[in-house]
Amino acid sequence: MAVIMSAPEETVKAERKRAARRKNAAPTIADVAHEAKCSPMTVSRVINGETNVRDGTRLQVLTAIEKLKYIPNRAARSLAGGAQLRIALLFDNPSASYLSEFLMGALEEASRRDIHLLVQSCEISRESEEMIRNLVDGGIEGFILPPPLCDDQAVLDQISASGGIAVAVGPGRAEGSHGAVLIDEYQAAFDMTRHIIGLGHERIGFIVGNPEQVASGQRLQGFRSAMEDAQLEISDDLIAQGQFTYRSGMVAAEKLLGLENRPTAIFASNDDMAAAAVAMAHRRHLDVPNDITVCGFDDTELASSIWPELTTIRQPIREMTAQAVSMIAKVYKLRPRTKRMPAEKMTLPYKLIRRNSDAGPSLISSFKKLAPEK
Amino acid sequence: MAVIMSAPEETVKAERKRAARRKNAAPTIADVAHEAKCSPMTVSRVINGETNVRDGTRLQVLTAIEKLKYIPNRAARSLAGGAQLRIALLFDNPSASYLSEFLMGALEEASRRDIHLLVQSCEISRESEEMIRNLVDGGIEGFILPPPLCDDQAVLDQISASGGIAVAVGPGRAEGSHGAVLIDEYQAAFDMTRHIIGLGHERIGFIVGNPEQVASGQRLQGFRSAMEDAQLEISDDLIAQGQFTYRSGMVAAEKLLGLENRPTAIFASNDDMAAAAVAMAHRRHLDVPNDITVCGFDDTELASSIWPELTTIRQPIREMTAQAVSMIAKVYKLRPRTKRMPAEKMTLPYKLIRRNSDAGPSLISSFKKLAPEK
DNA sequence: GCCTTTTGTGGTAGCGCTACCATGATGAGA
DNA sequence: TCTCATCATGGTAGCGCTACCACAAAAGGC
Secondary structure (H helix, E strand, O other): OOOOOOOOHHHHHHHHHHHHHOOOOOOOHHHHHHHHOOOHHHHHHHHOOOOOOOHHHHHHHHHHHHHHOOOOOHHHHHHHOOOOOEEEEEEOOOOHHHHHHHHHHHHHHHHHOOOEEEEEEOOOOOOHHHHHHHHHHOOOOEEEEOOOHHHOHHHHHHHHHOOOEEEEEOOOOOOOOOEEEEEOHHHHHHHHHHHHHHOOOOOEEEEEOOOOOHHHHHHHHHHHHHHHHOOOOOOHHHEEEOOOOHHHHHHHHHHHHOOOOOOOEEEEOOHHHHHHHHHHHHHOOOOOOOOOEEEOOEOOHHHHHOOOOOEEEEOOHHHHHHHHHHHHHHHHHHOOOOOOOOOOEEEEOOEEEOOOOOOOOOHHHHHHOOOOOO | OOOOOOOOHHHHHHHHHHHHHOOOOOOOHHHHHHHHOOOHHHHHHHHOOOOOOOHHHHHHHHHHHHHHOOOOOHHHHHHHOOOOOEEEEEEOOOOHHHHHHHHHHHHHHHHHHOOEEEEEEOOOOOOHHHHHHHHHHOOOOEEEEOOOHHHOHHHHHHHHHOOOEEEEEOOOOOOOOOEEEEOOHHHHHHHHHHHHHHOOOOOEEEEEOOOOOHHHHHHHHHHHHHHHHOOOOOOHHHEEEOOOOHHHHHHHHHHHHOOOOOOOEEEEOOHHHHHHHHHHHHHOOOOOOOOOEEEOOEOOHHHHHOOOOOEEEEOOHHHHHHHHHHHHHHHHHHOOOOOOOOOOEEEOOOEEEOOOOOOOOOHHHHHHOOOOOO
16 A cells, blocks of 8 residues: 655554545645645745745745656646636537547647536527527636637627627638637638649639638639639639538539539539549549549548548648637636737648649540540 | 525625635536535436436436536546546557547547546557557556457457456457447348348348458348348358458449349448448449448448438447446446456447438339349 | 835635445345 | 344545635835
């Protein structure tokens, strides 16, 4: 049994009891205090970087900490520290692979910071109003909103009105006092388009996302700008409307592939639609990427689980959600002093991930454009 | 200020002080106890799923929890609970969609219980031995093993030998002292096969999973039994070997679809391979489900993100992983008393999810077969 | 010089929860 | 009938830390 040996005789019994309770023998603040010949309070002050500790004392404490390899117990700190932050993560029917990435980041960060995270499905506008009210009443201070919820001005307004802290993950509305964690959607789409152009493609089809989401428009803009920069024509035929779902991607791809003069590349606004485009291409006996290049956006798990694996834009969803949690925590701490939310916007880097779904336009496929399909 | 109103007069001062300390108004276990007219201890018991609470009392407590929207304070729990449990989740190259489901369940439960979860990629047998030793030395008490790791007897043995707690998620080996959370793979495959037969199919192709995993064999057995029960012939042609990957599914499906007398239905051992089969069918201008029925297994996110959405077997992967975490936590608690691991095996229910990838064999497709065999 | 401030420290009382007993109530066995 | 297990429940004492006060000693103000 791990009984602490240096205990004074009179407390031996207490120590034994203590040893029974504590399965782990990690040193506590009391041990450090004993070692440094001061009170636990002083140790606590040193740990928390408070200024009103004499330099000599501080040094003693630090030495003791070093010696005992003391690590503060997070649970105890947050327990004693008072408030427990509670954050709700609302979602409304997003792509499942997106959601799971999303949750991972949030859960991890919340666990790290000892924050309670409540995950709730919330159908936009129909039930969102009442739900938010209930949550705020129930003591929830922060809200994390993935698309499409962060695109709804009413939701954002209601949260700030009821005193909650809202952070959008994704572009969302620019106005308002909510925080946001995002990537440069425009630039990412621009880069991807330029990448495709760089492969030699000139007729490039684009599948637009759900028009109610801000990201869709930004991605489309990025595509347009890159095309214009390269002085390539964008006929309306080559822009197909989608909804971010696999199914809508099928319809849109079908339209693009059915064109008399069909594109040699398709850039879909997300991976689900890109996967659908690959399926539709296969249906027409087109090889991807040799007959047609297909690129996606988001780098969800789907992108690397189909064949060929998709060239896509990696959005650091996990980091983004983790940042959203941190942001709420930060604002919450400052809360009593500054009434108004800082409305921080944080932009994270994206990355173009090249896999196997892109290639230069082949001569054969150029021929095929005139001849009927096999 | 949120002062608790129902306080007796003599404690008003204490209450005020309390209110000052507590920044948040989150309900505590005491509030729930008050509401449920029992002691905090009983509430604690209910929360922790202990069995020795009368059903009536339990219900009262649960109602109170629901009413107050009580969320246990994790910091307090882990502080009071003593030692910090650390669990490693090892994985070796599973299907990506499976893994993400898997992680979600584990992370959530670990976060709920304030358990440190270490997620590690671990190439089977080549590096597993050293890795496990290192982890145990580093203070990891529990291991969660998805397939194919839980199929490796050496890994399981090594963990028990070094004093770790191993829980397999999936069938794994029956012997040994490890825990396991699983579904009845055989029966599930049997049910699905009977479902397909019930639609009127007689020539049914089957894509086998990775032969190194126990589940593959069990699913195949279930298929075989159902076919035999229905007195349908199983020619070797109709059994194609896969590896659980999308790509292997493409190859296997290609083989089945290329048969002179091709099957009117394909039952793939997992969703990735079923999705590949759908893609291959489309490539051959076959409509799913009107020309050919395709069914999967697992109900990963992929199943409902492609079109048509797959009829499949829902395996409650998240719950299973969550249970695995709970199981380790439970064993860990009992540890000092019982040296030997209880080796609990827990079987969870599966469910046949019917979506849009199945239908009866059409007349047209029957004609195509040239000579219907019965 | 006295009386206020400041400053460094210590003591105490919790934070919300659970381990560990103690208790009373029930039932089984003699 | 009385004991002795068994069960549901309550009481108490912490888990490791920090907020809050108390208090002495040092430092300033007149």
